[in-house]
Amino acid sequence: xxxxxxxxxxxxxxxxxxxxxxxxxxxxxxxxxxxxxxxxxxxxxxxxxxxxxxxxxxxxxxxxxxxxxxxxxxxxxxxxxxxxxxxxxxxxxxxxxxxxxxxxxxxxxxxxxxxxxxxxxxxxxxxxxxxxxxxxxxxxxxxxxxxxxxxxxxxxxxxxxxxxxxxxxxxxxxxxxxxxxxxxxxxxxxxxxxxxxxxxxxxxxxxxxxxxxxxxxxxxxxxxxxxxxxxxxxxxxxxxxxxxxxxxxxxxxxxxxxxxxxxxxxxxxxxxxxxxxxxxxxxxxxxxxxxxxxxxxxxxxxxxxxxxxxxxxxxxxxxxxxxxxxxxxxxxxxxx
Amino acid sequence: xxxxxxxxxxxxxxxxxxxxxxxxxxxxxxxxxxxxxxxxxxxxxxxxxxxxxxxxxxxxxxxxxxxxxxxxxxxxxxxxxxxxxxxxxxxxxxxxxxxxxxxxxxxxxxxxxxxxxxxxxxxxxxxxxxxxxxxxxxxxxxxxxxxxxxxxxxxxxxxxxxxxxxxxxxxxxxxxxxxxxxxxxxxxxxxxxxxxxxxxxxxxxxxxxxxxxxxxxxxxxxxxxxxxxxxxxxxxxxxxxxxxxxxxxxxxxxxxxxxxxxxxxxxxxxxxxxxxxxxxxxxxxxxxxxxxxxxxxxxxxxxxxxxxxxxxxxxxxxxxxxxxxxxxxxxxxxxxxxxxxxxxxxxxxxxxxxxxxxxxxxxxxxxxxxxxxxxxxxxxxxxxxxxxxxxxxxxxxxxxxxxxxxxxxxxxxxxxxxxxxxxxxxxxxxxxxxxxxxxxxxxxxxxxxxxxxxxxxxxxxxxxxxxxxxxxxxxxxxxxxxxxxxxxxxxxxxxxxxxxxxxxxxxxxxxxxxxxxxxxxxxxxxxxxxxxxxxxxxxxxxxxxxxxxxxxxxxxxxxxxxxxxxxxxxxxxxxxxxxxxxxxxxxxxxxxxxxxxxxx
Numbered sequence: 050x051x052x053x054x055x056x057x058x059x060x061x062x063x064x065x066x067x068x069x070x071x072x073x074x075x076x077x078x079x080x081x082x083x084x085x086x087x088x089x090x091x092x093x094x095x096x097x098x099x100x101x102x103x104x105x106x107x108x109x110x111x112x113x114x115x116x117x118x119x120x121x122x123x124x125x126x127x128x129x130x131x132x133x134x135x136x137x138x139x140x141x142x143x144x145x146x147x148x149x150x151x152x153x154x155x156x157x158x159x160x161x162x163x164x165x166x167x168x169x170x171x172x173x174x175x176x177x178x179x180x181x182x183x184x185x186x187x188x189x190x191x192x193x194x195x196x197x198x199x200x201x202x203x204x205x206x207x208x209x210x211x212x213x214x215x216x217x218x219x220x221x222x223x224x225x226x227x228x229x230x231x232x233x234x235x236x237x238x239x240x241x242x243x244x245x246x247x248x249x250x251x252x253x254x255x256x257x258x259x260x261x262x263x264x265x266x267x268x269x270x271x272x273x274x275x276x277x278x279x280x281x282x283x284x285x286x287x288x289x290x291x292x293x294x295x296x297x298x299x300x301x302x303x304x305x306x307x308x309x310x311x312x313x314x315x316x317x318x319x320x321x322x323x324x325x326x327x328x329x330x331x332x333x334x335x336x337x338x339x340x341x342x343x344x345x346x347x348x349x350x351x352x353x354x355x356x357x358x359x360x361x362x363x364x365x366x367x368x369x370x371x372x373x374x375x376x377x378x379x380x381x382x383x384x385x
Numbered sequence: 386x387x388x389x390x391x392x393x394x395x396x397x398x399x400x401x402x403x404x405x406x407x408x409x410x411x412x413x414x415x416x417x418x419x420x421x422x423x424x425x426x427x428x429x430x431x432x433x434x435x436x437x438x439x440x441x442x443x444x445x446x447x448x449x450x451x452x453x454x455x456x457x458x459x460x461x462x463x464x465x466x467x468x469x470x471x472x473x474x475x476x477x478x479x480x481x482x483x484x485x486x487x488x489x490x491x492x493x494x495x496x497x498x499x500x501x502x503x504x505x506x507x508x509x510x511x512x513x514x515x516x517x518x519x520x521x522x523x524x525x526x527x528x529x530x531x532x533x534x535x536x537x538x539x540x541x542x543x544x545x546x547x548x549x550x551x552x553x554x555x556x557x558x559x560x561x562x563x564x565x566x567x568x569x570x571x572x573x574x575x576x577x578x579x580x581x582x583x584x585x586x587x588x589x590x591x592x593x594x595x596x597x598x599x600x601x602x603x604x605x606x607x608x609x610x611x612x613x614x615x616x617x618x619x620x621x622x623x624x625x626x627x628x629x630x631x632x633x634x635x636x637x638x639x640x641x642x643x644x645x646x647x648x649x650x651x652x653x654x655x656x657x658x659x660x661x662x663x664x665x666x667x668x669x670x671x672x673x674x675x676x677x678x679x680x681x682x683x684x685x686x687x688x689x690x691x692x693x694x695x696x697x698x699x700x701x702x703x704x705x706x707x708x709x710x711x712x713x714x715x716x717x718x719x720x721x722x723x724x725x726x727x728x729x730x731x732x733x734x735x736x737x738x739x740x741x742x743x744x745x746x747x748x749x750x751x752x753x754x755x756x757x758x759x760x761x762x763x764x765x766x767x768x769x770x771x772x773x774x775x776x777x778x779x780x781x782x783x784x785x786x787x788x789x790x791x792x793x794x795x796x797x798x799x800x801x802x803x804x805x806x807x808x809x810x811x812x813x814x815x816x817x818x819x820x821x822x823x824x825x826x827x828x829x830x831x832x833x834x835x836x837x838x839x840x841x842x843x844x845x846x847x848x849x850x851x852x853x854x855x856x857x858x859x860x861x862x863x864x865x866x867x868x869x870x871x872x873x874x875x876x877x878x879x880x881x882x883x884x885x886x887x888x889x890x891x892x893x894x895x896x897x898x899x900x901x902x903x904x905x906x907x908x909x910x911x912x913x914x915x916x917x918x919x920x921x922x923x924x925x926x927x928x929x930x931x932x933x934x935x936x937x938x939x940x941x942x943x944x945x946x947x948x949x950x951x952x953x954x955x956x957x958x959x960x961x962x963x964x965x966x967x968x969x970x971x972x973x974x975x976x977x978x979x980x981x982x983x984x985x
Binding site (some may be wrong): 071142143144145146147148149150151152153154157158161164165166167169170171172174175176191192200201202203205206208210218225228230231232233235238242243244245251252260262264266267268271272273275277288289290291292293294298299300301302303305315320322324325326333334335336349366368369371372373374375376377378379380382383 | 414418584613614685687740746748754757764768780793797815824834836896900907926935945969
């Protein structure tokens with residue numbers, strides 16, 4: 050091969066390999082293969098005899114340079130796409146965000162209301178004794194109120210899974226009877242021996258607030274409950290408070306919310322009552338306080354509780370209670 | 386409990402309110418009334434009666450409440466029985482202390498027939514079938530006074546009725562033909578040769594029929610615990626058992642008994658053929674309750690005049706002797722001062738208590754257990770890292786360690802009888818579910834109790850279970866945010882579990898508030914690709930936002946750009962999108978997708 054052609058070939062290879070982008074390779078292409086490029090200049094400058102002698106070498110070098118340029122273009126093209134992809138992968142989706150379970154969200158929302166009123170949060174075991182689940186709440190053995198709750202027993206009749214958050218109240222009063230006054234709120238899982246279906250579950254969630262202090266009144270109870278309902282449902286919510294029986298309170302107070310579906314006219318959702326029962330409450334029964342060793346001549350208190358599941362389902366448009374504790378509850382990975 | 390307006394008005398004839406008003410008033414004084422409806426021309430209310438108000442499982446008790454509330458007189462519908470000429474003493478034996486009171490009488494030469502229309506309508510409104518006049522009258526009286534009663538055909542039962550705890554009979558056949566197996570804990574009415582009735586359910590052996598001419602009718606109240614246990618044991622619940630399980634008033638028996646007897650004589654004819662049998666061995670004195678008339682005001686928080694308080698208690702038929710109040714025998718639920726306070730407040734009206742005066746802030750000792758601060762803190766950290774919180778069943782199908790597992794005794798969910806010992810199996814199921822829904826790259830956690838048994842002790846611990854499809858990331862997240870002591874963490878494939886009780890706890894923590902969406906998945910996530918070509922380079926985030934808006938958030942789960950390519954020949958940019966849709970079938974998702982990306 051002609052020495053000059055060999056030099057051109059080596060030089061072009063060096064330059065092509067050093068190229069970093071498609072713009073530069075185009076310049077190289079023009080430099081070597083263009084009409085006034087190095088190869089054409091070389092070919093124009095030699096004699097006809099030399100053209101015959103080096104013609105095939107010329108064609109070979111031209112071909113090799115062309116091939117190198119194409120390969121380089123391909124490489125650069127891929128690299129640039131990859132670069133864009135790499136860049137894109139970091140920005141092509143909105144950041145993944147985590148989520149609290151809706152029950153926890155509601156629980157925190159309520160805790161925040163009560164924290165601002167000076168309430169602590171509390172908890173107690175889920176495997177409990179009959180004494181704390183029933184007897185300490187003024188529900189002795191064979192009391193008909195026990196029929197209101199089908200219990201899941203661990204060791205009948207002594208040990209069972211707590212059927213209500215009032216059980217936490219019973220532990221609280223027993224454990225903190227020397228720390229009066231008390232302002233406490235708590236959420237908890239509770240268990241009933243129910244078949245699991247679209248409407249019922251053996252485990253669900255309740256929220257309860259308990260206050261023990263001097264001169265506590267039903268007005269305090271109703272006002273505080275109303276504050277809670279307005280926090281959850283908005284300031285326009287209509288709630289009525291009426292007489293209701295629970296063995297652990299006396300007098301008992303039942304909050305009913307005007308049905309949000311029919312606005313009090315009556316519909317299948319509210320069983321044509323126009324109102325939806327929202328839980329139970331009342332002044333803590335004197336016997337409950339006395340069983341906890343609290344002097345009812347000095348102290349009184351109120352307690353109220355409500356279920357969290359139905360409210361949460363309504364808020365999140367969840368139709369099946371099983372969803373709350375099943376694999377089909379999911380969260381969008383980012384805010385769209 | 387059903388309540389027919391016209392029947393109620395027989396007790397309180399001065400009641401003139403509209404049904405809507407009665408519904409609301411009943412509810413406000415504690416008898417939640419779902420609705421009222423018209424049945425055969427009658428206005429019928431549907432009520433929930435409180436479990437401590439056995440007296441209100443009859444019209445009489447409800448009418449008494451309403452007469453106090455509306456301050457109108459209560460009519461006595463019963464009258465004494467005339468023509469008590471027989472000196473035949475019924476050979477009834479009461480051989481058990483579980484009978485509180487029984488009244489009985491024999492009526493002969495009656496003529497039974499199908500019931501008059503008014504009783505049929507009455508029973509229909511209560512969801513009961515009409516049988517014949519005699520039987521229907523017994524049911525009518527039960528619903529009127531809340532006290533069950535029974536009529537025996539003496540041609541089948543004989544007059545020798547024996548109340549006893551069963552000792553010799555193995556089987557009982559009820560009025561509807563059900564065969565029940567007996568043991569010696571069952572309170573029965575027998576004759577010397579056969580079983581006749583349970584305390585709460587009549588028997589086939591002495592059933593009243595249209596040929597019945599001679600009958601013994603009886604009203605009785607028993608030890609309610611015995612009835613409750615018998616009903617549970619025999620798995621038989623009747624209108625009678627529902628009432629007899631409550632604390633009923635033996636003093637009301639004569640009123641109901643007289644009404645029953647006179648009604649039978651009026652509708653079936655016949656004549657009284659025995660002396661009235663009245664067994665009432667242990668008449669209870671009603672203890673007086675010390676009562677401070679200021680208490681209704683002090684407890685309610687509003688001023689309730691003393692005059693109202695005294696007037697209210699008087700209308701309730703309480704005997705008032707200075708500060709000692711003796712409630713009426715009918716009101717078994719009034720035993721302490723708080724019960725009297727409730728009576729006064731509910732008749733004064735809960736609606737008069739202001740609703741806008743909550744407790745205000747007061748500094749009291751913080752008794753929050755420190756583990757709650759720890760749990761809340763960890764939850765916030767994990768959410769910050771992009772993990773989702775889930776809740777799974779605390780009851781599981783399979784124990785991990787049979788020696789320490791806590792087993793339930795009576796769970797009706799046969800597939801879940803053990804309390805979980807680890808969160809991981811439940812989280813594996815959760816992942817399995819997510820995979821079935823084709824949820825892309827889930828990462829989630831649960832904080833919940835795990836349970837163990839050691840000897841006679843039940844132990845509960847707070848545990849964190851966590852999953853990430855990227856194991857390295859999982860390790861980093863847990864070690865950097867939960868505990869840097871990896872000996873306390875169990876890594877199991879892409880899951881980790883740690884007992885939180887062993888960790889150091891913060892002295893306080895204020896949890897963050899979150900309000901995020903949650904989706905109830907009803908079908909698989911559908912993921913589809915689409916390319917768009919632009920003449921210019923665009924910020925991918927802007928493109929995602931643009932197409933998110935076009936698609937709409939209702940069914941869009943996720944939208945990402947997976948590729949950007951610049952065509953060297955045309956210099957155009959090609960953006961490859963991947964869109965995931967939820968709660969849509971594939972066809973609908975595709976239709977939305979094609980339309981959104983203009984691919985039709």
